[in-house]
Amino acid sequence: MKLKAKDMDISSGGPLIAVLNHKDAAMLDLHVMDRIKISKGKKIETVVVDIAQNGSIIRQGKIGLFDEVVESLNLRNNDNVEIAIARKPLSLDYIKKKLDGQSLSKEEIDQIVWDIVHNKLSQVELAYFVAACYTNVMSTAETILLTKSMVRHGDTLRLNKYPVIDKHSIGGIPGNRTTLIIVPIMAAAGYAMPKTSSRSIKSPAGTADTMEVLADVVFPIKKMKEIILKTNGCIIWGGALNLAPADDKIIAVERPLEIDAESQLLASIMAKKHSVSSTHILIDIPSGKDAKVKNRVGAIKLKKEFEKIGSKLRKHIKVLITDGRQPIGNGIGPALEARDVLWLLKRDPRRPIDLEKKCIVMCAEIFRMLGVKNGYRKALDILDSGKAYNKMIEIIKAQKGKETAAEDIKIGKYCRDIVSAKSGKVFDIDNLIISRVARIAGAPHDKGAGLYLYKHIGDKVKKGERLFTIYSESEHEFEYAKDFAKENNGFMVR
């Protein structure tokens, strides 16, 4: 059937979608969520069908196209296209199979991942895949197949080096910028550490957001390789690279129910590491009531899964379960965290000691994996000697940044102290409230927004003493954040 293209000027956010008039759809016996092939010249794309009951949106003889389809086929308004019925993706049968509790083969998992990467599945179909893997938990064998498949359907970095160091912290803890300390320490010690990091999704800053205060973080994979070969390290935004792209699409449909399919979490993390050819990987699982992993039992179970999968993928893996009850470091928000990092590397007395200790412990574990003795001492020496700071500046320069003094980092000009309503001891801090205040203040999209903590759990506080300061770049957001913190500042004092 021949139809005229109509650019709908809407993005679906992934899936390839076309809208048919209901009469044209009936003629081909098509229903919502069926598939058609659209061809223009030699270009062909399979897309999901939506149907307009209302002729005023798509008239008969027209086909409405979402941005993803327009781009893929390079179409313009009123271009003639040919459409034909297409089979449903094979992967729908496999998703159904998993939902029915059966195991999937290498070929079946591979087909699902391929279809995800190529936007062949609708969000509803993807949700069924997530639900299937959540209720019928993937076996270790399946998780490994999923990991390898996600790597295969994406770009990879080959360094021809051994060892290649990597680390990952499971999320949910404000601050916690360990990467920005550990990468320069390990790189200064002579090890390759091709670190990719994420931007914030629900937090006030991801590692990539914070690094971006000091340098660029968006590079193609070829440039990433150059940076590592030159400096041993890098801290680059993973989202701009095409490493295991299926993963990001899966995560998007997990949000509404806040589902963390364990097999998917494992595959997701290991795929990113495998894509950059890491050989020695340290995993940090913060455990705490507001963290992603709520308690020690869950943390230990996850630790074992990581170790099992790591060994099957022939990686050296070490898993640390850390304290996830409260923010790590004092600054929350990209610029405030970057300032903490520079103070720490510069050995400034204002540096956050909790963050420093955690990073040294983590480096010590990495050294132990590598068979290097006295790792704790060694990491501390690299910090104290200024080698870590110098290495960080080297990496920053390789990533098109320049050396900046901590004091010159621009922090939001609107600020307000939040003080304690009573005297006592801080016995709990709500990570979610702290994150929320920082986000409403403008983090991470305004780099200088966020908050700076003066107190941690166990600290004594007097009535009227500062708990934290809110920073904003715009007055409007500042007002919102102040109002929110007035209702609830996240600190429990007694």
Added chain:
Amino acid sequence: MKLKAKDMDISSGGPLIAVLNHKDAAMLDLHVMDRIKISKGKKIETVVVDIAQNGSIIRQGKIGLFDEVVESLNLRNNDNVEIAIARKPLSLDYIKKKLDGQSLSKEEIDQIVWDIVHNKLSQVELAYFVAACYTNVMSTAETILLTKSMVRHGDTLRLNKYPVIDKHSIGGIPGNRTTLIIVPIMAAAGYAMPKTSSRSIKSPAGTADTMEVLADVVFPIKKMKEIILKTNGCIIWGGALNLAPADDKIIAVERPLEIDAESQLLASIMAKKHSVSSTHILIDIPSGKDAKVKNRVGAIKLKKEFEKIGSKLRKHIKVLITDGRQPIGNGIGPALEARDVLWLLKRDPRRPIDLEKKCIVMCAEIFRMLGVKNGYRKALDILDSGKAYNKMIEIIKAQKGKETAAEDIKIGKYCRDIVSAKSGKVFDIDNLIISRVARIAGAPHDKGAGLYLYKHIGDKVKKGERLFTIYSESEHEFEYAKDFAKENNGFMVR
């Protein structure tokens, strides 16, 4: 936050959706699939958030609204609205709970159904509910709660009569127009039978599509009551009534994976019956490789579930497992089926004997449930005496139709015989292919389109002898159908 409304002129097909500019969304810390409250004056509606990354679609300060939201709040372009963060629907927690394998309480099921009926859930969220009920099958107690809840959140018909007869055939068999025979027989016997039927989804005709050839099928519930009080029977499209509306929305997201969550199927059928206060219900489960129920084991399991739920709902239920290997009757498509029905009621020699036998057996079972003896004989007498025909004409007239001779029913003018390529015996007919040919020929949207079968399983056929005739109302669709049938006519002869 105050924003200006922009009518997007797109329908979501159910869920209430609004699109924010990414900067406005960031200010309220909102993500895709979060919820906001939109208010205009005293009207408030909670909707799902979508985010436009591209400022050309929704500029900052604007809010794009799908048709469902525009209608619900009665908005116009550039109206000022106020938005605020809203909590996620409580039902998301309950859906997660079910996905985690736990049972749901009355209140939890009720909240989910309420949210579905009021379009509060996105399709992805609804898919998680379907997946949850599919993998963690609902208990009988939960299914009954779901049934009652779907009834409660919809309209109901109260007749103050006893008994009230009903029937339901599980789908998947072309033809099979038993309702149009059984309703006039039972109504002529003096029993109330307030039958609601569906239109076709994937088949060439639903009962409502076929009845529509003879009379109107769209009536409000008040008029439905009048028709039944006058004639004892009716055959009305259920979709125009608001009986258990949650059901239709659930079915929509089941399609991509062709999921039939058994608990949902049971609740769906029983809710429609419960909504019209039926007391004696006959369920017909055709079993066959192309039918919805593939084999006898599955059919028996389903039969038991129906009986269990029926008794808990204090209904008299009888379940028949019937032959679902091939089409029932000769005409396939609304007009061709209506002609079969009139021939059958008029005792015309051209009437389909397989359909007649099945209907008499079903009536006999209904009579047995009612404690009436010799039901088979009784049903046949009502047919042979012309009482069933006269009752059907009475119902047709009450539904604003008029008496029509079978020969005067308009059948598509384009026709082509499909003949056997060899001599032998018909040993199988593929229901799916027969349906597909009829649909491509134009059924059900062109009432006169479809096909007419001359052979059934077990019949002898000579090479070149007619298997069926295709009928179309338009040349265009006729060509498509002919081409398709040339490839595969669905008949297996050996």
